[in-house]
Amino acid sequence: MNPHEPLRVAVIGTGRMGADHVRRIDRVISGARVTAVVDIDAGRAQALAADIEGCTAHTDPAAAMAAADVDAVVVASPGPAHEAALLTAFAHDLPVLCEKPLTPDAASALRLMEAEQALGHRRVQVGFMRRYDAEYVRLKALLESGQLGRPLMLHNRHRNVASPPFFTSSMLISDSVSHDVDATRWLLGHEISAVTVLRPTASAGAPEGLTDPQFVVLETDGGAISDVEIFVNCGFGYQVQAEVVCERGTARIGDGRALVTHMAGRWGGTITQDWTDRFAQAYDDEVQTWVDTTRRGEVTGPSTWDGYAAAAVCEAGVRALEDGGRVAVDLVEKPALYR
Numbered sequence: 001m002n003p004h005e006p007l008r009v010a011v012i013g014t015g016r017m018g019a020d021h022v023r024r025i026d027r028v029i030s031g032a033r034v035t036a037v038v039d040i041d042a043g044r045a046q047a048l049a050a051d052i053e054g055c056t057a058h059t060d061p062a063a064a065m066a067a068a069d070v071d072a073v074v075v076a077s078p079g080p081a082h083e084a085a086l087l088t089a090f091a092h093d094l095p096v097l098c099e100k101p102l103t104p105d106a107a108s109a110l111r112l113m114e115a116e117q118a119l120g121h122r123r124v125q126v127g128f129m130r131r132y133d134a135e136y137v138r139l140k141a142l143l144e145s146g147q148l149g150r151p152l153m154l155h156n157r158h159r160n161v162a163s164p165p166f167f168t169s170s171m172l173i174s175d176s177v178s179h180d181v182d183a184t185r186w187l188l189g190h191e192i193s194a195v196t197v198l199r200p201t202a203s204a205g206a207p208e209g210l211t212d213p214q215f216v217v218l219e220t221d222g223g224a225i226s227d228v229e230i231f232v233n234c235g236f237g238y239q240v241q242a243e244v245v246c247e248r249g250t251a252r253i254g255d256g257r258a259l260v261t262h263m264a265g266r267w268g269g270t271i272t273q274d275w276t277d278r279f280a281q282a283y284d285d286e287v288q289t290w291v292d293t294t295r296r297g298e299v300t301g302p303s304t305w306d307g308y309a310a311a312a313v314c315e316a317g318v319r320a321l322e323d324g325g326r327v328a329v330d331l332v333e334k335p336a337l338y339r
C-alpha cells in the first residue's frame with residue numbers, strides 16, 4: 001500500500017450494508033476507492049461495479065482478495081460468512097472492517113482471535129458503529145469525566161419498524177442486541193457476566209411464532225445492570241435510546257429531538273425509520289476513521305476481542321431465551337494483543 005495513494009478497498013457482500021459502504025467510500029468519505037466488489041449474486045456485484053471506474057466484480061471473496069489492486073477489505077456479507085472471509089484476509093495480511101456480528105457464535109470468534117494473534121498484530125475493526133455516533137460519544141465522554149459518579153444502571157431501548165422475513169427469536173439477541181451488548185461494555189468499561197431474558201406477551205404486530213419484544217438483563221463485572229428492550233416489529237420507527245443512571249445524576253440520548261416543529265396547531269418531530277438514517281453520521285465517521293488509520297498502518301476501534309465478547313454474551317443470551325433463567329457468561333482470559 002502506498003500511503004500517498006487512496007486506499008484500494010474490496011467490499012465483500014453488496015446487499016443493503018455493503019452497497020451503502022460502497023456508496024460511502026465512493027462518494028462521501030476521502031482517502032479510499034472501491035477497486036473490487038464481491039457477491040455470490042453475480043448480477044448484484046456487476047451492477048454496483050458498473051458505476052465505479054476501475055472496479056471489478058467477483059463472486060469469490062478469495063479471488064478478490066488475491067488481486068494486486070486490493071489493500072484492505074470491508075466485510076458486509078451475512079454473519080455466518082464472516083469467519084471464512086476474515087481468515088482469507090488474514091492469509092493476505094489485509095486490514096479489515098468487518099460488519100457486526102464478528103461471527104454468530106463464540107467458538108468461531110475465538111478461532112479468529114487465535115488466527116489474528118498468530119499474525120502478531122491487530123487486523124480487524126468490527127462495525128459496532130454506535131461507538132462513532134455523536135450522541136454516544138458525548139455520553140461516553142460525560143461518564144469518563146466522572147461528573148455523574150459511578151454508573152449503576154443503563155436502560156437501552158432498541159426498536160425496529162419491522163423484522164426481515166428470515167428473522168428468528170434468537171436473532172433479536174444475536175443480530176440486534178449485539179449492538180446494545182457492545183454499547184454497554186464500551187460505555188461502562190465493564191465485561192458482562194450474566195444474562196437473563198424475559199418475554200412479555202408477543203406483539204400482534206410480530207410475525208407468527210416470533211418472540212418479540214424481549215427484555216434482556218445484562219449483569220456486569222463492575223456491579224452495574226444494563227437492560228435492553230428489543231422490539232423489532234414496533235411498526236412506528238427506528239429508535240435507539242440509552243439512559244445511564246449514576247450515583248449523582250442521569251444522562252439520556254436517542255430521543256431524536258434535534259428538530260422540533262410547531263405548525264398547524266401541533267408540535268412535534270419525526271422518527272427515523274431505519275439504521276441507515278439514524279446512524280448515517282456514525283457510519284461515515286466509522287469508515288473514515290478506518291480508512292485514515294489503515295493508511296497510517298494502525299488499527300483502532302472495536303477489536304476482535306470486542307467481537308468475541310459480544311458473541312459470547314449473545315450466545316449466553318440465546319440460551320437464557322431458550323431455557324429460561326440466568327446464564328453466566330464465561331469469557332476466556334483477554335489476550336495481550338487486545339489489552
Ligand SMILES: NC(=O)C1=CN([C@@H]2O[C@H](COP(=O)(O)OP(=O)(O)OC[C@H]3O[C@@H](n4cnc5c(N)ncnc54)[C@H](O)[C@@H]3O)[C@@H](O)[C@H]2O)C=CC1
Pocket residue numbers: 012013014015016017018038039040041044061076077078079081099100101127128129175275
Ligand atoms: N452496523 C449495522 O447497523 C448493520 C449491520 N448489518 C450487518 O451487515 C451484514 C450484511 O447485512 P445486510 O447488508 O443487511 O444483508 P443483505 O442480505 O442485504 O446483504 C448480504 C449480501 O451478501 C451476499 N452474500 C451472502 N453470502 C456471501 C458470501 N459468502 N460472500 C459474498 N457475498 C455474500 C448476499 O448475496 C447479499 O447480497 C451483516 O453482518 C449484518 O449483521 C446489517 C444492518 C445494519
Ligand SMILES: O=C1[C@@H](O)[C@H](O)[C@@H](O)[C@H](O)[C@H]1O
Pocket residue numbers: 160175176177179232275
Ligand atoms: O445491525 C442492525 C441490523 O442487523 C439489526 O437487525 C437491527 O436490529 C439493528 O438495529 C441494526 O443496526
